[in-house]
Amino acid sequence: MQSTLSLYNTLTRKKEVFQPLHAPFVGMYVCGPTVYGEAHLGHSRSAITFDVLFRYLQFLGYKVRYVRNITDVGHLENDADEGEDKIAQKARTAQLEPMEVVQHFTNRYHEDLKALNVLPPSIEPRASGHIIEQIELIKEIIANGLAYEINGSVYFDVPAYNQGQRYGKLSGRVIEDLLANTRELEGQSEKRSPLDFALWKKASDTHIMRWPSPWSDGFPGWHLECSAMSRKYLGPEFDIHGGGLDLLFPHHECEIAQSQASCHTDTAKYWVHNNMITINGQKMGKSLNNFITLSELFNGKHELLQQAYTPMTVRFFILQAHYRSTLDFSNEALQAARKGYIKLINGLNILDKLNYPTETAVDASQDAELLKLTQDCFNGLNDDLNTARTIASLFNLLKKINSIHTGAILLGSISAETFAYVKKTYIALVTDVLGLLEEKPVDTNDLLEVLLGFYKEAKATKDYARVDQIRAEFKKQRIVIKDMKNGIDWAYEE
RNA sequence: GGUAGCGUGGCCGAGUGGCUAGGCAGAGGUCUGCAAAACCUCGUACAGCGGUUCGAAUCCGCUCGCUACCUCCA
Numbered sequence: 001m002q003s004t005l006s007l008y009n010t011l012t013r014k015k016e017v018f019q020p021l022h023a024p025f026v027g028m029y030v031c032g033p034t035v036y037g038e039a040h041l042g043h044s045r046s047a048i049t050f051d052v053l054f055r056y057l058q059f060l061g062y063k064v065r066y067v068r069n070i071t072d073v074g075h076l077e078n079d080a081d082e083g084e085d086k087i088a089q090k091a092r093t094a095q096l097e098p099m100e101v102v103q104h105f106t107n108r109y110h111e112d113l114k115a116l117n118v119l120p121p122s123i124e125p126r127a128s129g130h131i132i133e134q135i136e137l138i139k140e141i142i143a144n145g146l147a148y149e150i151n152g153s154v155y156f157d158v159p160a161y162n163q164g165q166r167y168g169k170l171s172g173r174v175i176e177d178l179l180a181n182t183r184e185l186e187g188q189s190e191k192r193s194p195l196d197f198a199l200w201k202k203a204s205d206t207h208i209m210r211w212p213s214p215w216s217d218g219f220p221g222w223h224l225e226c227s228a229m230s231r232k233y234l235g236p237e238f239d240i241h242g243g244g245l246d247l248l249f250p251h252h253e254c255e256i257a258q259s260q261a262s263c264h265t266d267t268a269k270y271w272v273h274n275n276m277i278t279i280n281g282q283k284m285g286k287s288l289n290n291f292i293t294l295s296e297l298f299n300g301k302h303e304l305l306q307q308a309y310t311p312m313t314v315r316f317f318i319l320q321a322h323y324r325s326t327l328d329f330s331n332e333a334l335q336a337a338r339k340g341y342i343k344l345i346n347g348l349n350i351l352d353k354l355n356y357p358t359e360t361a362v363d364a365s366q367d368a369e370l371l372k373l374t375q376d377c378f379n380g381l382n383d384d385l386n387t388a389r390t391i392a393s394l395f396n397l398l399k400k401i402n403s404i405h406t407g408a409i410l411l412g413s414i415s416a417e418t419f420a421y422v423k424k425t426y427i428a429l430v431t432d433v434l435g436l437l438e439e440k441p442v443d444t445n446d447l448l449e450v451l452l453g454f455y456k457e458a459k460a461t462k463d464y465a466r467v468d469q470i471r472a473e474f475k476k477q478r479i480v481i482k483d484m485k486n487g488i489d490w491a492y493e494e
Numbered sequence: 495g496g497u498a499g500c501g502u503g504g505c506c507g508a509g510u511g512g513c514u515a516g517g518c519a520g521a522g523g524u525c526u527g528c529a530a531a532a533c534c535u536c537g538u539a540c541a542g543c544g545g546u547u548c549g550a551a552u553c554c555g556c557u558c559g560c561u562a563c564c565u566c567c568a
Contacts, residue, residue, distance in 0.1 A: 033568070046568035086566075171563075177496050181564065222566085244568030249497095251567090274568070275499095281560065285567055320517070321507060326500075326561075333506045336518035343517080346531085380508090388508050392516035399533075406525085406532050 005060065007240075008324060008384045010248065010271040011170055015384055020239050021269060026062045027238030028054065029230040029268065031247055032124070034071040035105035036086045039112045040291040041314070041329060042244070042277045042284045048315055048435075049274040049323040049385075050242045051118040055433050056381055067233050068121040069226060070109075072102040073128045073209055073219055085219065088209045098209050102128070112294040115311040117435045123233050127225035131211045134220040134228045137262055138199045138213075146261040150190050152202030152216030156257060158195040165260050167195070170271060171249035197254055199224055223254035230267065231259070241268035245275050246283075274323040279304070281328065292329070306331040309338065312439050316341035319387040319434055344391070344430055345438050347398040350405045351423050360412035367418045373397040374425050387434065397426060448479070448490060455481060456488055 005018040020026045030050045033043055054066045072087060091098040110120075127134075138154055141147040146161050147154050158167050162175050178195055198221035203210040210217045230238065236259070243252065252271065259267040276283045284291045292302050300308030309317075317337035321327040373396050380389030401422075403409040411419065430436050451470070458466040471481050478493045 042568050172497060181496060246567055249563060336506060340517045395516055402532050408533060
C-alpha cells in the first residue's frame with residue numbers, strides 16, 4: 001500500500017521506478033569527504049540525504065550495503081603538474097604526519113555526523129588503504145588501450161575512449177565543446193589532450209604522500225579511488241551512486257569512463273545527486289570562503305549566526321527542502337526549522353502517551369481520512385525522496401493526533417487497527433526514516449533544584465507525608481536527599 | 495563563451511495543466527483562573543510580456559534577474 005519508490009536518475013535525466021539489480025539486496029556508494037578540514041553545512045546535506053535514502057530503503061525491507069568513502073589522498077590542489085595533494089599541503093603547513101591530519105578530521109567528521117543522527121555506512125573505505133586496487137585498475141585500463149604512461153605518470157586517454165563511448169554522457173557534456181573551452185595556460189603539460197585526466201601521478205622529490213607502482217613512486221589520480229573501492233565492495237555494477245551535484249563533472253563523469261574502460265559498465269544503475277546549500281544565494285564552499293562548519297552551527301560561534309542551532313534543527317532544516325533543490329541558509333529559516341522540529345517531536349510524545357480505550361462507535365469517514373493522511377506521508381518519500389512533502393504530510397497527520405490529544409476527536413471513535421497503524425507509521429517515519437530524534441532541552445540539574453524546592457517547602461510547613469513522598473520519588477531515580485545542618489542537597493545513591 | 499537549472503505570498507519551501515502543500519511570522523476566534531500548547535478561520539503567491547488550451551504557477555516563445563558546473567569542492 002506504500003506504492004513504489006522512484007528516484008531521479010541523472011544518467012537518464014528522468015525519474016525512474018527503483019528496481020534493484022539483485023533484490024532484496026541494494027548496493028549504494030556515496031562520495032564522502034576529503035578529510036582536510038572541518039565538515040560544513042554543505043557536507044551535512046549529502047550525508048543526511050543519503051542517510052535518509054539508506055534508512056528508507058531499509059524501511060522498505062531491502063538489505064542495503066552502503067559504502068561511503070573517506071578521501072585521504074589524491075585530490076590535487078590544482079591541475080598544474082606541480083600540484084600538491086590537499087592533505088599533504090595541510091600536513092606540511094601544520095607540521096603533522098599526513099595520516100594525523102586524516103585521522104583528526106575523520107574523527108571530527110564522525111562526531112558531527114553522529115550528532116546529526118546520520119547512521120554509519122556499512123563500509124567506510126579509505127583511498128590510502130586501496131592503492132593496490134587502484135594500481136590494478138590502471139593496469140586494466142592501460143591493457144584496454146585507454147590510458148598511456150608518460151614520465152612515470154599515467155593518463156586516461158579521453159579522445160580514444162570517446163571513439164567507442166561517449167565521454168560526457170552523465171553530465172551532458174560534448175567533447176568538442178569541452179575542447180573548445182579548454183584553458184590555454186597549460187603549455188608544458190605532458191598530457192596528450194587537455195581533457196585527459198591522471199590515473200597515476202609521479203611524485204616530486206619533496207612530495208610526502210607516495211606509494212610505489214610499476215610507473216613511478218607516486219600517488220593515484222583524483223577519480224580513481226571511487227571506481228576501485230566501489231568495485232571492490234559492490235561489484236562492477238551496482239544500484240545507486242550518490243554524491244553532491246558539484247561532483248557530477250568531472251568526478252563522476254571520470255568514474256563512468258574508468259568503469260567503462262575497465263569493466264564495461266556505467267558503474268551504477270541510478271546516479272543520484274543532491275543540490276547545494278547556498279548562503280545569500282551563493283554556493284557554500286571552501287574556495288568561496290563562505291562556509292559555516294557544523295561545529296560552528298552547534299555552538300553559534302560564527303559572525304553570520306544569531307544563535308546556536310542544535311543538530312536536529314539542522315537536520316530538519318535540510319529535510320524540509322527537496323534534496324535536488326538548492327537550499328538557502330538564513331537565521332530565520334533555521335529558527336523556523338527549530339519550531340517545526342519541536343512540533344513534530346511533541347507529536348511523538350503525545351502518541352507515546354495516548355492510551356487506546358475500548359473501541360466505541362467507529363467513525364468510518366474519520367478512519368478513512370486518517371489512513372489517507374498516513375498514506376500521503378509515503379507519497380512524498382516515494383516521489384524521489386521528497387522529504388519536504390513527507391514532512392508537510394506529517395504535519396497534516398499531526399493535526400489529527402493533536403485533536404485526539406485535546407479530545408476534539410474521540411480516540412475510541414477510531415478503529416483500534418487504524419490508530420495502531422497511524423501511530424506506528426508516524427513514529428517510524430519521524431524517527432527511523434527521517435532520523436529525527438528528541439533532543440531533551442531540559443537541564444536535569446535545574447529540574448532537580450526545582451524539585452528540591454518543593455521538598456524544602458514541605459519540610460518548612462512540616463508536611464511530613466509530602467516530605468516522605470518526595471524522598472521516595474527521588475529514591476526511585478537513585479538519588480538521595482541529604483538533610484544537613486547547613487542546608488539541603490542531593491547526591492547519587494551509593 | 496558552452497552546458498544545466500532557478501525566479502512561488504513578510505521569510506523558508508513543496509507543487510508541474512483544473513482539486514487547501516506545509517512550516518515560521520502576522521490577524522481573528524475556540525478552549526482556559528492567567529498563560530502556554532492545541533484546534534478553527536484569514537491573507538486573493540506564483541519575475542515580466544506574449545502564445546497554446548474550455549482552463550496555466552504548471553506547456554511553448556521571448557525578455558529580465560539569479561545560480562551552478564566547465565579547476566579542488568557535499
